[in-house]
Amino acid sequence: MSDFLPQYSIAQARDKLTQLVHQAEQGNPVELTRRGKRVAVILSAIEYDRLSQKGGFGKSLAAFRERLEIEKVDINPDEVFRDVRDRSPGREVIL
Numbered sequence: 001m002s003d004f005l006p007q008y009s010i011a012q013a014r015d016k017l018t019q020l021v022h023q024a025e026q027g028n029p030v031e032l033t034r035r036g037k038r039v040a041v042i043l044s045a046i047e048y049d050r051l052s053q054k055g056g057f058g059k060s061l062a063a064f065r066e067r068l069e070i071e072k073v074d075i076n077p078d079e080v081f082r083d084v085r086d087r088s089p090g091r092e093v094i095l
Contacts, residue, residue, distance in 0.1 A: 007031045007038070 006028075013020055013032050020030045020042050029043040043051075053060065 005031045009033050
């Protein structure tokens with residue numbers, strides 16, 4: 001999370017819980033602190049579900065490609081990435 005999130009002590013949050021939950025629902029997470037140290041974050045259920053999604057990067061990439069219908073995009077990856085990698089043999093390695 002960012003250092004720019006609004007912070008509230010647990011005691012302050014207790015008095016403003018309804019307001020903080022509404023703020024999180026609108027996509028604005030809130031950090032909770034205890035004795036000045038960050039201990040928890042209130043965020044929307046949608047954001048929590050997104051962050052806790054099982055399957056990691058591979059599953060997320062597959063879902064991304066499915067949403068964008070990447071096969072329908074007229075892009076040739078060999079052409080796009082042709083000049084990205086240096087194909088020279090590099091330095092000599094002595095084992």
